[in-house]
Amino acid sequence: MASALINVPATAKHGDIVEIKTLMSHIMETGFRHTETGAVVPRNIITDFSCRYNGVEVFRAELFPAFSANPFLAFFTVATESGTLEFRWAGDNGFS
Amino acid sequence: MTMWRMIGVVGLVVASIARGDAAEIAPDQRRSGLSFMAPETQAMQSDDTANPAMLAVLDGEMLWKQKAGAANRACADCHGDATASMHGVAANYPAYDDLLARPVDLEQRINLCRVRHQQASPLADESRELNALGALVARQSRGTPIEAGGDVRLAPFVANGKGLFMRRQGQLNLACANCHDDNWDRRLAGSAITQAHPTGYPIYRLEWQGMGSLKRRLRSCMLGTRAAPYQADDPEMVELELYLMSRARGMSIEAPAVRP
Amino acid sequence: MSGAACCDELLPYEVVDDAIPASLTGAAGDPARGRSIVVNRQFTCLLCHSGPFAEQRFQGDLAPSLAGSGARWSEAQLRLRLVDAARLNAATIMPSYYRIDGQQRVGDAWRGKPILSAEQIEDVVAYLATLREP
Amino acid sequence: MPEPHATRRQFLVVASAAALLAVPWPTLAMPDAMKAAIRDVVKGAVVRVGKVKFDVPPLVENGNTVPVTVSVTSPMTDADHVVSIHIFNEKNPQPNVGNFYVGPRAGRGQVATRIRLADTQTLTAIAKLSDGSFWSATADVVVTLAACTEEAS
Numbered sequence: 001m002a003s004a005l006i007n008v009p010a011t012a013k014h015g016d017i018v019e020i021k022t023l024m025s026h027i028m029e030t031g032f033r034h035t036e037t038g039a040v041v042p043r044n045i046i047t048d049f050s051c052r053y054n055g056v057e058v059f060r061a062e063l064f065p066a067f068s069a070n071p072f073l074a075f076f077t078v079a080t081e082s083g084t085l086e087f088r089w090a091g092d093n094g095f096s
Numbered sequence: 097m098t099m100w101r102m103i104g105v106v107g108l109v110v111a112s113i114a115r116g117d118a119a120e121i122a123p124d125q126r127r128s129g130l131s132f133m134a135p136e137t138q139a140m141q142s143d144d145t146a147n148p149a150m151l152a153v154l155d156g157e158m159l160w161k162q163k164a165g166a167a168n169r170a171c172a173d174c175h176g177d178a179t180a181s182m183h184g185v186a187a188n189y190p191a192y193d194d195l196l197a198r199p200v201d202l203e204q205r206i207n208l209c210r211v212r213h214q215q216a217s218p219l220a221d222e223s224r225e226l227n228a229l230g231a232l233v234a235r236q237s238r239g240t241p242i243e244a245g246g247d248v249r250l251a252p253f254v255a256n257g258k259g260l261f262m263r264r265q266g267q268l269n270l271a272c273a274n275c276h277d278d279n280w281d282r283r284l285a286g287s288a289i290t291q292a293h294p295t296g297y298p299i300y301r302l303e304w305q306g307m308g309s310l311k312r313r314l315r316s317c318m319l320g321t322r323a324a325p326y327q328a329d330d331p332e333m334v335e336l337e338l339y340l341m342s343r344a345r346g347m348s349i350e351a352p353a354v355r356p
Numbered sequence: 357m358s359g360a361a362c363c364d365e366l367l368p369y370e371v372v373d374d375a376i377p378a379s380l381t382g383a384a385g386d387p388a389r390g391r392s393i394v395v396n397r398q399f400t401c402l403l404c405h406s407g408p409f410a411e412q413r414f415q416g417d418l419a420p421s422l423a424g425s426g427a428r429w430s431e432a433q434l435r436l437r438l439v440d441a442a443r444l445n446a447a448t449i450m451p452s453y454y455r456i457d458g459q460q461r462v463g464d465a466w467r468g469k470p471i472l473s474a475e476q477i478e479d480v481v482a483y484l485a486t487l488r489e490p
Numbered sequence: 491m492p493e494p495h496a497t498r499r500q501f502l503v504v505a506s507a508a509a510l511l512a513v514p515w516p517t518l519a520m521p522d523a524m525k526a527a528i529r530d531v532v533k534g535a536v537v538r539v540g541k542v543k544f545d546v547p548p549l550v551e552n553g554n555t556v557p558v559t560v561s562v563t564s565p566m567t568d569a570d571h572v573v574s575i576h577i578f579n580e581k582n583p584q585p586n587v588g589n590f591y592v593g594p595r596a597g598r599g600q601v602a603t604r605i606r607l608a609d610t611q612t613l614t615a616i617a618k619l620s621d622g623s624f625w626s627a628t629a630d631v632v633v634t635l636a637a638c639t640e641e642a643s
Contacts, residue, residue, distance in 0.1 A: 005150055
């Protein structure tokens with residue numbers, strides 16, 4: 001059960017700079033923690049995020065273990081035309 | 097997985113209704129834990145598009161519509177749209193259950209519903225599913241005043257809860273009241289001591305990096321005093337929850353809240 | 357929980373007025389070890405107290421500063437205040453650091469153990485006695 | 491570049507002056523792993539202080555979730571824009587926190603996120619501009635240690 005919250009203004013004027021805020025549910029296990037018996041808890045993080053606007057990449061991020069659980073990213077894009085924003089999160093253990 | 101979803105932005109309603117009774121803290125001095133937080137943490141809670149607890153509400157919306165149990169029924173099949181049917185409900189919990197003749201908290205109510213009406217097994221204590229449904233239901237009471245403890249049949253349970261709040265426990269031999277009634281304006285090392293008004297549960301706690309119920313928070317506190325924590329279904333647990341909610345009576349629900 | 361020695365029985369001690377005149381162990385404590393106990397958050401002192409510990413960023417304000425405690429109290433008085441402060445003031449929030457009776461619902465990890473061992477009590481007493489500046 | 495103990499307010503003043511003077515960028519105080527991580531990004535280019543604003547709460551309540559915002563002064567045109575923003579920390583096991591690729595389509599050279607910090611430390615943000623130049627800012631952050639944690643059990 002992975003959930004994402006994405007907030008984008010529903011409408012914008014041509015040329016407006018709009019803020020996009022995203023939250024993705026994920027534990028972001030760092031790979032630096034140990035169990036009580038001393039075994040390393042394997043890393044399980046989201047490593048890549050991208051936002052495409054009508055197929056064109058407008059923002060991309062590479063994430064490392066220092067990202068908080070349930071990663072939050074807020075960035076901007078210029079409203080150029082009506083269309084679709086596509087978000088992609090990818091990471092360890094085939095998370096995508 | 098690619099998801100595309102928008103949610104509305106809902107402002108936080110901060111009401112200041114004071115009509116507490118059992119509270120040891122004077123009614124006009126009562127404060128939500130929100131007011132003890134840094135501005136950045138407050139901002140995380142008050143913006144639904146940035147509040148990580150809203151992920152749990154989103155999960156709750158999915159689970160609400162999911163059929164479960166031998167009855168093959170979803171919450172929505174009986175209760176319809178949660179935003180309408182659950183409005184104000186959480187403000188009354190823990191509430192008296194006629195069959196059990198004792199108070200049950202919100203999570204216990206959800207599980208009773210599963211067992212009695214969906215003929216499904218109860219969800220595990222602190223499971224993602226149970227906290228998600230709890231967050232969805234509690235979200236529908238945001239801005240409404242807490243009413244818990246008003247039912248006269250609850251009076252002896254509230255009194256028991258108050259007794260537990262005042263009772264010293266654990267290796268450090270501390271009562272809840274030693275910190276949360278007597279020293280709420282001070283700091284335990286770097287951390288603010290709050291007033292134990294549970295206005296925002298279930299919460300997203302930064303320390304947990306996830307969701308938890310009031311029961312989880314109480315267990316943390318008890319471990320802090322090096323006491324054996326009550327289990328989720330111990331009668332003491334719901335009595336303590338009930339006392340805490342009743343001392344916050346009249347304060348606004350802000351669920352699902354963010355706390356450090 | 358590490359640090360506190362596991363003791364089935366506590367060492368006996370004699371209270372005279374508001375003090376325990378004799379060392380619990382019969383030996384003097386080590387002030388340097390005492391300081392490291394006081395500033396170690398596991399031993400809980402700094403959750404409530406502040407003191408002359410410039411390197412410790414987060415110190416509590418529920419209880420008096422430890423600065424000057426060596427000028428306010430004798431070692432014997434400090435010893436009782438650590439061992440069982442409740443004996444002097446039943447309403448105090450200061451835990452009894454060397455007592456295992458009269459407690460309720462102690463968690464499994466801590467049951468039957470004092471918060472500090474007799475040696476640790478003596479180390480802390482020895483350290484607090486050095487704090488003469490208010 | 492501010493003194494190691496400069497306050498945030500002092501830093502902002504120094505940073506805006508440095509943007510004009512293009513003060514060279516000292517890395518003396520940084521841990522080696524962080525220097526190496528930065529070297530991997532800037533490939534030997536000069537990093538100057540300025541153009542970057544790094545908003546981090548000076549005191550955070552829990553190191554698990556520290557809100558940070560990096561904003562870069564740029565017209566964000568095809569000819570003159572931010573290419574990427576990079577955040578580094580001193581005390582986590584891995585100095586890289588995140589790399590963010592923006593461009594003229596972003597309209598604003600800004601990103602906000604939440605990070606984990608094991609301890610009180612100084613963070614560094616570096617921005618690469620379309621002319622190949624690198625600009626930076628630092629932020630000091632104090633991380634509160636939790637008073638009671640569940641790990642105490």
